[in-house]
Amino acid sequence: MAIMNTENNTFFESVQRNFDKAAAHTRFDKGVLAQIKACNSILRIKFPVKIGEQVEVIEAYRVQHSHHKLPCKGGIRFSMEVDQEEVMALAALMTYKCAIVNVPFGGGKGGIKIDSKKYSAFDLEKITRRYTSELCKKNFIGPGIDVPAPDYGTGAREMSWILDTYSSLNPGDINAQACVTGKPISQGGVRGRTEATGLGVFYGLREAVSFADDMEKLGLETGVEGKRIIVQGLGNVGYHTAKYFQEAGAKLVGLIEFNGAIYNEDGLDLDAVQAHRQTTGGILNFPGAVNFADPAEGLEQDCDILIPAALESVIHKDNADRIKAKIVGEAANGPITAEADEILHSKGILVLPDVYLNAGGVTVSYFEWLKNLSRVRYGRLEKRFNDNMYKELIDIIESMTGKRVSDLERKTILRGPDEIDLVHSGLEDTMIGAYREIRDIHVSLEGKGDLRTAAFICAINKIGVAYEELGIFP
Ligand code: NAD
Secondary structure, X not given: OOOEOOOOOEHHHHHHHHHHHHHOOOOOOHHHHHHHHOOOXXXXXXXXXXXXXXXXXXXXXXXXXXXXXXXXXXXXXXXXXXXXXXXXXXXXXXXXXXXXXXXXXXXXXXXXXXXXXXXXXXXXXXXXXXXXXXXXXXOOOEOOOEEEEEXXXXXXXXXXHHHHHHHHHOOOOOOHHHHOOOOOHHHOOOOOOOOHHHHHHHHHHHHHOOOHHHHHHHOOOOXXXXXXXXXXXXXXXXXXXXXXXXXXXOEEXXXXXXXEEEEOOOOOOHHHHHXXXXXXXXXXXXXXXXXXXXXXXXXXXXXXXXXXXXXXXXXXXXXXXXXXXXXXXXXXXXXXXXXXXXXXXXXXXEEXXXXXXXXXXXXXXXXXXXXXXXXXXXXXXXXXXXXXXXXHHHHHHHHHHOOOOOHHHHHHHHOOOOHHHHHHHHHHHHHXXXXXXXXXXXXXXXXXXXXXXXXXXXXXXXXXXXXXXXXXXX
């Protein structure tokens, strides 16, 4: 049964509601809008896996929300909350997200309904491999069909099991490596994918706080430095987001995990908290910090920017009124229910929506997919050429001016870009460009919609045109 949030809406209904609000501001007719909204293919499977001496029946899904561009793209989640409606909602968000950041994919998502903490690595491998072979059987995976990636509860390890299973069932497929992204580097992964979503969240929020007009309305200064941040969920996305904020001079005042929250208005050192978590099994009782045994209370503490980076519907109609942050950055997918969104909006809180803010993962997944298809590491061809060209330029400048460039300056200028530099700069450019596009739409709405509506309008306009130009609607 679909999981309801406190407003008795499913997550999927919330996404549809956001879509409808934005669709009213577009020029497309009902049929085109209905096609953009519809989930194109849904796979629901149950398969047996032997765990110890018992056979367990595992429930799993893969949803391809939109085929307007192929392959479909989206993560695979391991969680007990997984059901068909959740995966449909997440797949739909992927379609809009890809359009917003100009990544040429349709949206997809997968989910396996398990509590990964209860299984050994050996059992998780069996479950992941069996799931992959089911996807192969139903033609729901492949470099040009549907390309999974990590999501909640999964990472590079699971992606390499998927690649290995796909490759063994498709011998001779020269593009096999492009069947999944978020792989370890040795298996064709791209440098920068692990931190991509968190770094994208940082770039997106950094761009948002750079607009003086917008910050003035919130009573905030521009810039990241000194901003007080709370992050919920210290997994892949939350940890990296927190890390980049700390490095840029922001103050991490609150951190929230599933078993408790901590708060210290003087700031928390992220790596010290992680070390404490390793030794004690949780973040509670970190020296100098106030404890909240109920993690939800952590969301309601004073801060400038609140970043939910765990699961959906954590800000709902019953706690939205108590949120004190001036900005909420949706690093997780769907952390704010539709009703809570309206409450936050009426309180003047600026919400950076998931469809934009966590698109860094799929952006760098796109770079990984391109790398796999081209079979060449980014920077390999041009690095030495750039080194040599910059060297000549410096020599010319030195001989023309009669002055010497210092060794340190020479070293900085002469370094041609490595893969990681190119991936990070491609991501930065994508997040900045997309924010400006959404903000412009938001300004043009003249108060008749928020940034989420603007982001959905941006997506609907691009997908609508793609459908029209496909010639499906005569
Ligand atoms: P993860 O499994 O790496 O981390 C999730 C973290 O949240 C874990 O540390 C977990 O203990 C914690 N958590 C669970 N319930 C919690 C609760 N009630 N309160 C506080 N913390 C809680 O997952 P992730 O990959 O970081 O994904 C997090 C969110 O970001 C999900 O919504 C996911 O869909 C979204 N997302 C992930 C990616 C990606 O590249 N991994 C990309 C886009 C969006």
